[in-house]
Amino acid sequence: MSTAPTSIRPGGNSKGLTLTDILVTIVISVVFGLIYKIWGPMYDVLKPFGTHAEQLSYGMWFMAGTFAFLIIRKPGVAILAEISAAAIEAFLGGSWGISTLWYGLFQGLGAELFFAMFLYRKAGPLVAILASIGSAVASIFIDRHYGYIDQLAFWNYALFISMRVLGSIIIAGLFAWALARALERTGVLNLLRPASAKDYDALEG
Amino acid sequence: MNLTFPHQETWLHRVNPAHKLIVSALLFLVVLLTHNPNVMITLTIAALLPLLFFSGHPPLRLLLYASPFLLLFVSSATGMMMFGTGETLWFQYGFIRITEESFYRGLHLGFRSLQVAAVGLTFALTTRPVALFYSLMQQLRLPPRYAYSFLAAFNMLPLLAEEFVTLRQALQIRGRRPRGIRGWYERLRMYAIPLLAQCIRRAHRTAAAMEAKRFSSGSGQRTYFYQYSLSAADAWYAIYILLSSLLAWQLGQLWSLIPVSDVR
Numbered sequence: 316m317s318t319a320p321t322s323i324r325p326g327g328n329s330k331g332l333t334l335t336d337i338l339v340t341i342v343i344s345v346v347f348g349l350i351y352k353i354w355g356p357m358y359d360v361l362k363p364f365g366t367h368a369e370q371l372s373y374g375m376w377f378m379a380g381t382f383a384f385l386i387i388r389k390p391g392v393a394i395l396a397e398i399s400a401a402a403i404e405a406f407l408g409g410s411w412g413i414s415t416l417w418y419g420l421f422q423g424l425g426a427e428l429f430f431a432m433f434l435y436r437k438a439g440p441l442v443a444i445l446a447s448i449g450s451a452v453a454s455i456f457i458d459r460h461y462g463y464i465d466q467l468a469f470w471n472y473a474l475f476i477s478m479r480v481l482g483s484i485i486i487a488g489l490f491a492w493a494l495a496r497a498l499e500r501t502g503v504l505n506l507l508r509p510a511s512a513k514d515y516d517a518l519e520g
Numbered sequence: 521m522n523l524t525f526p527h528q529e530t531w532l533h534r535v536n537p538a539h540k541l542i543v544s545a546l547l548f549l550v551v552l553l554t555h556n557p558n559v560m561i562t563l564t565i566a567a568l569l570p571l572l573f574f575s576g577h578p579p580l581r582l583l584l585y586a587s588p589f590l591l592l593f594v595s596s597a598t599g600m601m602m603f604g605t606g607e608t609l610w611f612q613y614g615f616i617r618i619t620e621e622s623f624y625r626g627l628h629l630g631f632r633s634l635q636v637a638a639v640g641l642t643f644a645l646t647t648r649p650v651a652l653f654y655s656l657m658q659q660l661r662l663p664p665r666y667a668y669s670f671l672a673a674f675n676m677l678p679l680l681a682e683e684f685v686t687l688r689q690a691l692q693i694r695g696r697r698p699r700g701i702r703g704w705y706e707r708l709r710m711y712a713i714p715l716l717a718q719c720i721r722r723a724h725r726t727a728a729a730m731e732a733k734r735f736s737s738g739s740g741q742r743t744y745f746y747q748y749s750l751s752a753a754d755a756w757y758a759i760y761i762l763l764s765s766l767l768a769w770q771l772g773q774l775w776s777l778i779p780v781s782d783v784r
Contacts, residue, residue: 341723412644468617
């Protein structure tokens with residue numbers, strides 16, 4: 316067992332995604348996929364009033380991407396998590412069917428862009444908020460084509476966009492960050508971080 | 521989803537899952553490019569037909585699955601109807617302003633969401649997740665690391681449910697029942713954090729076990745227990761989608777139920 320430390324993370328390069336990273340990301344996404352599916356009917360009940368109160372809850376659908384990145388902090392995790400969660404929602408017969416895959420792809424890209432802008436090194440609340448806004452903008456882009464939202468009366472359109480962005484900042488930005496920080500305190504995330512020099516020293520001693 | 525209930529196998533079940541996924545995803549692009557409500561109605565009917573006749577599930581259960589469709593239709597249509605822009609005013613009450621243009625645009629959106637939901641439900645009812653991931657690996661060269669991660673994650677769901685019950689019982693025994701808005705957040709934390717931590721731990725252990733069995737050593741060809749390939753059913757499926765879309769576009773031009781040909 317003298318070479319034990321390296322066998323914890325085989326394929327050891329910290330840049331690419333290891334099997335552990337992929338599996339953890341996808342397990343998190345499956346949990347979020349379930350939440351996404353349950354979220355759908357709730358959103359539909361709020362929607363007919365036209366006052367866009369439901370848009371405040373839309374941010375939940377961006378959370379898998381930002382949350383998974385705050386846990387794993389590697390390139391590609393946000394996109395993978397968003398697409399996976401969307402796929403699970405589609406499997407469970409979510410109301411938006413296969414189209415959620417397109418939304419997932421774009422929303423994941425929107426979040427990934429901001430994480431990449433900080434070279435994947437920052438994982439604070441500000442980056443989480445920026446990424447959540449990125450996802451919101453990407454989803455609004457698809458909705459312009461799918462839902463003709465730009466042809467709502469101006470006040471209604473402005474309300475729609477501000478509610479969605481606000482909701483995504485609160486849920487996919489701040490709440491995701493708070494949840495990730497709370498998880499950090501449990502110590503479980505040390506499993507996912509590469510072993511540091513301190514860990515090797517501890518073994519020597 | 522369909523694994524849990526007995527159902528009949530139809531030709532839709534024999535369509536290659538990866539092929540079905542790609543065709544369904546492309547069909548969404550067709551819907552995005554459709555601005556004529558008459559075309560949209562025909563497209564919606566074309567999407568509902570396979571669901572009605574070839575899902576392989578009994579009618580009553582199908583009705584149960586499709587029960588959110590009406591809500592979906594109404595919820596997608598009303599917002600646009602009441603607050604959309606338009607010239608010809610039909611009805612006005614306070615902020616609500618229904619015009620001819622916004623009414624038809626709302627109707628168009630209702631049919632859009634109905635079509636999307638029907639395609640999605642047909643896919644979910646006629647595709648086994650295991651089959652989809654095997655065929656994604658075999659037909660679309662999805663790396664096995666991703667596909668098997670999904671399959672492993674599915675197997676963790678029952679354990680997660682079990683853990684949730686245990687957690688609830690533990691919290692009940694200790695009499696932790698916080699109230700109010702703060703209490704709601706507190707309760708969310710009490711459930712979410714242990715469950716997520718346990719998920720991560722379990723995923724990490726599973727990955728370690730898979731690697732111990734040389735799962736991702738990656739060299740050489742994998743062999744598969746289930747083999748999937750393209751068959752006649754795939755051709756039929758693609759032809760159905762293609763022909764019905766073309767027919768919808770033609771019929772929509774000729775035969776107008778709704779006196780608007782572009783809702784934009």
